[in-house]
Amino acid sequence: MTTTAQTIVLVHGAYADSSSWNGSIDALREAGHRVVAVANPLRGLESDGDYLRSVLEGIEGPIVVAGHSYGGAVMSHAADGNTNVTALVYVASFLAEVGESLLELVEKFPGAQLGGAAVATPYRSADGTTQTELTIDPARFPDLFGADVDRAVAERMAVTQRPFALAAFTAPATRAAWRSIESWVLLAAQDLAIPAELSRFMAERADAHLVEVDASHAVSVSQPGAVTDIILEAARATAPAEG
Numbered sequence: 001m002t003t004t005a006q007t008i009v010l011v012h013g014a015y016a017d018s019s020s021w022n023g024s025i026d027a028l029r030e031a032g033h034r035v036v037a038v039a040n041p042l043r044g045l046e047s048d049g050d051y052l053r054s055v056l057e058g059i060e061g062p063i064v065v066a067g068h069s070y071g072g073a074v075m076s077h078a079a080d081g082n083t084n085v086t087a088l089v090y091v092a093s094f095l096a097e098v099g100e101s102l103l104e105l106v107e108k109f110p111g112a113q114l115g116g117a118a119v120a121t122p123y124r125s126a127d128g129t130t131q132t133e134l135t136i137d138p139a140r141f142p143d144l145f146g147a148d149v150d151r152a153v154a155e156r157m158a159v160t161q162r163p164f165a166l167a168a169f170t171a172p173a174t175r176a177a178w179r180s181i182e183s184w185v186l187l188a189a190q191d192l193a194i195p196a197e198l199s200r201f202m203a204e205r206a207d208a209h210l211v212e213v214d215a216s217h218a219v220s221v222s223q224p225g226a227v228t229d230i231i232l233e234a235a236r237a238t239a240p241a242e243g
Helices: 018-030 045-057 070-078 102-106 141-145 151-160 166-170 196-205 224-238
Strands: 007-011 034-038 063-069 085-093 118-124 130-136 183-188 209-213
Touching: 007 018, 007 045, 007 070, 018 034, 018 224, 034 045, 045 070, 045 166, 063 070, 063 224, 070 085, 085 196, 085 224, 102 166, 102 196, 130 141, 130 166, 141 151, 183 196, 183 224, 196 209, 209 224
Parallel strands: 007 034, 007 063, 063 085, 085 183, 183 209
Antiparallel strands: 118 130
16 A cells, blocks of 8 residues: 655735745655645735635645644634645644734734834735835845844845735634644744744644744744654645555
8 A cells, every 4th residue: 555645826915926835845746746836915814715716626636735824823713624635734833722812812922023123114905995014124134033043044034035015914713724634833932033932832722733943923934844854744634645
């Protein structure tokens, strides 16, 4: 009896893009999996989740979804009810309960510092209304977002960061796929966006498999080996058997 290779779907979080997974992609492919690194719109929890849901619905066969930071909230929405999704991997990420916003979660425990470095900017949305998006002060980004990332790389990440709509941070979650899909959590002990105490609380509440590493919020960049390992662990543990 053999196991079926899955499609690994990677969902980046706020202030980031799909390149944040570059350190893991080759290893995941070498392990025999197809890899899809999704461009998360970062415009709204519901709409971003619907977009990812459409991506997942277009994939045949078993799927493991990994989300970093806000990407975890998006995949919790998108994977709910999709029977092809065998595992969820939350990488320094949010596991929100239905009715709970990410703002509420970061206020549950001390230690989150990104808010104090956020820069709010108005933008015009597709429906013509004026909304607010957030970026992190580039001068503070390296220390707050990726203190263990090579400084030159972290400074480049600060320049290329993608704005995050404030509405996505304050909207209540409407789905929680971790309630029905086996989940793994990678806790970054030096995380200044999702503090360790909050990450541990969410993992325990979800009855998720918990792995802790000494890393910053940008763990997918600073410690891609640890990220790869937990994704492969989830894939092995939930791979459907053939034969």
